[in-house]
Amino acid sequence: xxxxxxxxxxxxxxxxxxxxxxxxxxxxxxxxxxxxxxxxxxxxxxxxxxxxxxxxxxxxxxxxxxxxxxxxxxxxxxxxxxxxxxxxxxxxxxxxxxxxxxxxxxxxxxxxxxxxxxxxxxxxxxxxxxxxxxxxxxxxxxxxxxxxxxxxxxxxxxxxxxxxxxxxxxxxxxxxxxxxxxxxxxxxxxxxxxxxxxxxxxxxxxxxxxxxxxxxxxxxxxxxxxxxxxxxxxxxxxxxxxxxxxxxxxxxxxxxxxxxxxxxxxxxxxxxxxxxxxxxxxxxxxxxxxxxxxxxxxxxxxxxxxxxxxxxxxxxxxxxxxxxxxxxxxxxxxxxxxxxxxxxxxxxxxxxxxxxxxxxxxxxxxxxxxxxxxxxxxxxxxxxxxxxxxxxxxxxxxxxxxxxxxxxxxxxxxxxxxxxxxxxxxxxxxxxxxxxxxxxxxxxxxxxxxxxxxxxxxxxxxxxxxxxxxxxxxxxxxxxxxxxxxxxxxxxxxxxxxxxxxxxxxxx
Numbered sequence: 001x002x003x004x005x006x007x008x009x010x011x012x013x014x015x016x017x018x019x020x021x022x023x024x025x026x027x028x029x030x031x032x033x034x035x036x037x038x039x040x041x042x043x044x045x046x047x048x049x050x051x052x053x054x055x056x057x058x059x060x061x062x063x064x065x066x067x068x069x070x071x072x073x074x075x076x077x078x079x080x081x082x083x084x085x086x087x088x089x090x091x092x093x094x095x096x097x098x099x100x101x102x103x104x105x106x107x108x109x110x111x112x113x114x115x116x117x118x119x120x121x122x123x124x125x126x127x128x129x130x131x132x133x134x135x136x137x138x139x140x141x142x143x144x145x146x147x148x149x150x151x152x153x154x155x156x157x158x159x160x161x162x163x164x165x166x167x168x169x170x171x172x173x174x175x176x177x178x179x180x181x182x183x184x185x186x187x188x189x190x191x192x193x194x195x196x197x198x199x200x201x202x203x204x205x206x207x208x209x210x211x212x213x214x215x216x217x218x219x220x221x222x223x224x225x226x227x228x229x230x231x232x233x234x235x236x237x238x239x240x241x242x243x244x245x246x247x248x249x250x251x252x253x254x255x256x257x258x259x260x261x262x263x264x265x266x267x268x269x270x271x272x273x274x275x276x277x278x279x280x281x282x283x284x285x286x287x288x289x290x291x292x293x294x295x296x297x298x299x300x301x302x303x304x305x306x307x308x309x310x311x312x313x314x315x316x317x318x319x320x321x322x323x324x325x326x327x328x329x330x331x332x333x334x335x336x337x338x339x340x341x342x343x344x345x346x347x348x349x350x351x352x353x354x355x356x357x358x359x360x361x362x363x364x365x366x367x368x369x370x371x372x373x374x375x376x377x378x379x380x381x382x383x384x385x386x387x388x389x390x391x392x393x394x395x396x397x398x399x400x401x402x403x404x405x406x407x408x409x410x411x412x413x414x415x416x417x418x419x420x421x422x423x424x425x426x427x428x429x430x431x432x433x434x435x436x437x438x439x440x441x442x443x444x445x446x447x448x449x450x451x452x453x454x455x456x457x458x459x460x461x462x463x464x465x466x467x468x469x470x471x472x473x474x475x476x477x478x479x480x481x482x483x484x485x486x487x488x489x490x491x492x493x494x495x496x497x498x499x500x501x502x503x504x505x506x507x508x
Contacts, residue, residue, distance in 0.1 A: 096116065418456055
């Protein structure tokens, strides 16, 4: 700074007073050589970088102004994506970083930090959560200096059903049903909604469609199976959550004619048996000389008994409408005398331990594949004892498993009542060296959660024996194996065994 400038700034008013307030020298000139001979009595500075008191001027502080707040879509469906944008301008001169917040209902739902130089501006973008109930929501965008708002409307589509076809449908049960309609979205937003075909208010088929605002789509439900419906139905409809178009539906019963049964009755050598009497379910007919009986019957199931002298057989036949059912029946000697012995082989079976439900027991237990269990026995005065019991070796989870009836089986046998019991001790050996045993008292009746069955007619029969009430007190010497098997089983109802056996009988 020049010396004279300093004097002017430091004491210009005093100089003026001494000079008589004229501001001129005696000779009219100025000390600094200026042409007008006057002093700058404002105290100003040539460089503009200092204030009157000699301090440097500071840049204006940063101010983040919010403007141009807008939504990509002002009306959306709940859950739809939408962008909220705004311009942030730093109207100050200083650079700064400030937080921009998005608020809804007074709560901060998102934020971001923004750095702007003085005079700079930037567009910010937020994606507000639209998983809201239907209605209007105000979103605010704020800095510490400014605020802007935008209003979002959450709406839904309105799916209206038009042009239902057919308006009236008359079909025979079993004929396929096809229904079409046009679905129009007259709501303000795109939406996705279910569309259902209903019969008497019950959903038969469903599909889901997406429609923009004002858009429409043809929907079709074709080839709908009506065989499971009844003649009582009255209407069909296409339904959306917003609307339903209903038509008249009539289902007619299927008109069917009788079926035809053709029986060919022969003896054990295949020789035709003429004159055999066929009875059952309202039938009482006789085969012709060639051993053939042809008869028309209403659709259904028939239990037939065929007898010729000491030869007989029973047969169940199913008659279909307008179809011919053919069957060859072999007559054998009538069963005489009581059953004296039997040969049995299993068709299925399982045993399980420490399982709470039958389904768990069947899934997790040891299965006995068909043919893996053989039981032969003698029958006398309602009692039976085994002459041979054989369990084939199984492989379970990589381990060999052998089941043995230690002292065979015994029990009761009532041919007329169709009842049988089986008692005996079973020993199970796992891996060849770890064994445990338990005693069963199985029955063709009920045992805990299991129910058996029996049929001992003629020279063959079946029995399913069950026991869900026994316990297993014995254990192996392997604690890990005991834990896996769930041994011991101290509560009835948690140990399970079932064997289905096919029998051939010998009579006295």
